[in-house]
Amino acid sequence: MAKVELKQPVVQAIVNDIEGAQSVVLVDYRGLTVAEDTALRKELREAGVVYKVCKNTMMKRAFEGTDFAQLDGLLEGPSAIAISKDDATAPARILAKFAKTAKNLELKAAVVEGVMYEGAALDAIANIPSREVLVSRLLGSLQSPIANLARVLNQIAEAGGAENCTPAASEEAEAPAEA
Numbered sequence: 001m002a003k004v005e006l007k008q009p010v011v012q013a014i015v016n017d018i019e020g021a022q023s024v025v026l027v028d029y030r031g032l033t034v035a036e037d038t039a040l041r042k043e044l045r046e047a048g049v050v051y052k053v054c055k056n057t058m059m060k061r062a063f064e065g066t067d068f069a070q071l072d073g074l075l076e077g078p079s080a081i082a083i084s085k086d087d088a089t090a091p092a093r094i095l096a097k098f099a100k101t102a103k104n105l106e107l108k109a110a111v112v113e114g115v116m117y118e119g120a121a122l123d124a125i126a127n128i129p130s131r132e133v134l135v136s137r138l139l140g141s142l143q144s145p146i147a148n149l150a151r152v153l154n155q156i157a158e159a160g161g162a163e164n165c166t167p168a169a170s171e172e173a174e175a176p177a178e179a
Contacts, residue, residue, distance in 0.1 A: 007058065014062035014081075017050050022088035023112040024068050025095055029053065030078045031104030040098050040105070047090045050083040070116040074108045088112050089128045096126030 018024060029037065044051045054062075056075035063069045082091035092110050099105040109118045110125060117125050129137075 007061075010054070010058050011061045014052070014054060014058060017052065017083050018062060018066060018068055021068075021083045021085050023084050023091055023110060024071065025082040025091040025110040026071050026074055026108040027080050027082065027095055028077055028106040028108055029080045029104075030106075032102060036102045036105075040095075040102070043094055043098065044082055044091070047094055048084065048086050049091045049094065051080060052083075053078070053080040067114040068111050070111055071109055079108070087131055089125055090130065092117075092122060092126040093128070093130070096123065 032040070041051055056079055059075055059079065059081065060072050063072060082095060084090045089112065092107070092112070095105065095107055099107060107122055107126075109116060110122055111117075112125055
């Protein structure tokens with residue numbers, strides 16, 4: 001069997017993983033201990049992120065013709081990829097958080113929804129909260145005015161209706177001017 005035939009299933013596995021992916025993050029894992037690597041893989045797996053250590057040439061072949069081909073220039077040295085099909089920022093967020101404690105983990109670059117990010121831009125992507133957090137913040141913002149209105153109406157009802165409430169300060173200031 002030729003070497004190309006042996007490598008084809010590996011390339012195809014990477015192609016299958018990146019097919020339909022929202023983001024791919026490329027990292028240099030050199031120097032991680034086994035315990036750190038195990039903890040990182042567990043955290044990524046729990047978030048639904050695929051993490052693979054692959055040969056650079058295999059990744060280059062798999063990236064051909066995709067948005068992820070932008071990473072080809074950075075495929076040097078030991079490289080691993082984190083792939084997410086659901087949450088575009090999850091791999092960058094988890095890896096950046098993990099890199100704060102594991103100093104040997106280096107984020108090289110990421111392609112998120114077709115755009116490549118490196119350096120400070122990659123840090124900005126990593127700081128974007130998850131979709132669930134953003135949705136809950138939006139719902140909280142939408143719910144706040146309604147909750148305030150409900151409190152005011154409740155206070156009016158407890159006071160015995162609108163006729164028993166004292167006018168606001170601005171209305172009192174206008175009343176003497178009319179008289």
